[in-house]
């Protein structure tokens with residue numbers, strides 16, 4: 226006979242269980258979740274993709290499980306290092322390490338969106354190292370006119386869709402794509418609701434938790450992520466607590482290689498409420514709903530990318546002013562300052578940073594900056610720096 230379950234303590238956190246499941250997905254570098262999904266869906270494909278944005282509704286419409294691949298975290302990298310020079314970021318090394326160690330065996334295809342030279346080179350290396358796995362470089366337009374960049378991007382999506390269909394994906398069906406867009410829009414709105422709670426009541430939804438809950442979605446179908454988000458939002462609504470005397474910051478520059486989870490926690494412990502960030506930008510990259518009613522749903526995906534892609538370091542912004550988008554985020558989040566956190570040797574983030582800092586100087590927004598690697602083990606220095614920053618912001622605010 227089974228022992229009766231112990232009753233939950235009266236003060237048990239209502240979000241404990243959903244957070245535990247989110248963390249399991251976050252730490253699932255061997256992609257056990259994707260393997261289980263494939264066992265349950267024989268013949269279907271798991272499509273891995275690198276940061277930042279990938280057209281997940283398209284993959285879902287093809288009957289595939291989109292899987293965000295964010296490197297190996299703090300796993301040891303041995304063979305991956307031997308493929309790269311020392312002066313580039315860490316994520317390609319750890320991703321390659323996952324590949325050569327067999328951890329990505331359950332992945333049937335890899336898509337490498339064009340965000341920097343490192344990702345482009347990695348896509349070529351993937352094709353040479355793993356000739357049996359479909360690997361596609363997804364080039365994205367720098368010209369946002371529908372008849373130029375739009376036609377180009379559409380051709381890219383059609384090329385990849387048709388290659389996946391040739392490898393066993395379902396045929397591209399407009400109604401399935403429409404349904405996938407509807408669910409993606411609902412997921413995005415739930416993520417926005419999560420962002421609202423962070424902004425209004427950061428004590429109820431710390432950034433470290435929002436990160437885990439959001440990142441878990443990279444391994445799930447949008448409908449499953451939507452359910453997870455709903456569960457978390459309902460759980461934190463039950464929390465009792467009160468505001469803390471923290472400074473409110475926007476964290477930016479961390480859209481690709483992810484900082485270690487402990488580093489995000491360290492920033493919180495240093496007195497920072499991270500009320501907005503770009504850590505998992507891909508899931509909210511399209512700002513606004515994709516038109517699910519459009520007669521041509523693939524065209525709607527293209528239009529959304531052209532017209533409502535987030536202004537980030539990896540996207541050409543034409544004549545727009547660098548820093549305006551960040552400043553708008555700072556204003557919306559009622560943030561006291563900005564933390565520039567970029568992966569070491571991340572060209573897109575680090576080339577943008579001086580322009581963004583100049584815009585913050587102009588607007589009188591205080592900021593601090595540091596670099597990290599996904600396998601950074603010591604957070605002490607960063608915690609001290611963030612603590613000094615939050616103290617300085619408080620003193621500045623209280624100055625007569």
Ligand code: SF4
Pocket residue numbers: 314315316317340341342343344481482568570571572573574
């Ligand atoms: S961390 Fe930066 S440089 Fe490295 S792959 Fe990502 S975007 Fe490219």
